[in-house]
Amino acid sequence: MDVEEMGPVDYLVIEFPGNRMTGEAFPLLVDLAERGIVRIIDLAFVRKETDGSVVALELRDLGDEVDLTVFEGASAGVLDQSDMDEAGNALEPGNSAAVLVYENLWAAPLAHALRRSGAQLVASGRIPVQALLAALDATEETVPPGGSAAA
Numbered sequence: 001m002d003v004e005e006m007g008p009v010d011y012l013v014i015e016f017p018g019n020r021m022t023g024e025a026f027p028l029l030v031d032l033a034e035r036g037i038v039r040i041i042d043l044a045f046v047r048k049e050t051d052g053s054v055v056a057l058e059l060r061d062l063g064d065e066v067d068l069t070v071f072e073g074a075s076a077g078v079l080d081q082s083d084m085d086e087a088g089n090a091l092e093p094g095n096s097a098a099v100l101v102y103e104n105l106w107a108a109p110l111a112h113a114l115r116r117s118g119a120q121l122v123a124s125g126r127i128p129v130q131a132l133l134a135a136l137d138a139t140e141e142t143v144p145p146g147g148s149a150a151a
Helices: 026-034 081-089 105-116 129-142
Strands: 009-016 038-048 054-057 096-104
Touching: 026 038, 038 081, 038 105, 054 081, 081 096, 096 105
Parallel strands: none
Antiparallel strands: 009 096, 038 054, 038 096
8 A cells, every 4th residue: 555645544443232233234335445435454343241351253253144254354454452452442341343444545636635735634533423413403403493593
């Protein structure tokens, strides 16, 4: 991978309560990768035991209900045990999670152009959907019916 050409890289920790993975979202992830929107850099699975310990899971450990063979080999080795432990800290005991590291390919040309011009990313973040909805609800509550918010 040429770092200068790369788009922003993000990670997600997706918790599956009670270790129940339906697999419904995985074909959508494959579609995003096949269409060149994202590149999967690393994908790992962990489980937080009821005693609080965190164990890495192999694809074969996830059961036969979900076919994840398409993700075999989808690991660049970016994630290590400390990352798995950190992901486990976000989980409730008895639950499992997918830890996904991916490059936003759609943003790579923009990121490359910005780097060439000397620009740097100095902050980044993500707004949880729940927080966005709460902010929108709060905005609606301050607007009188038929009116607009005062500036």
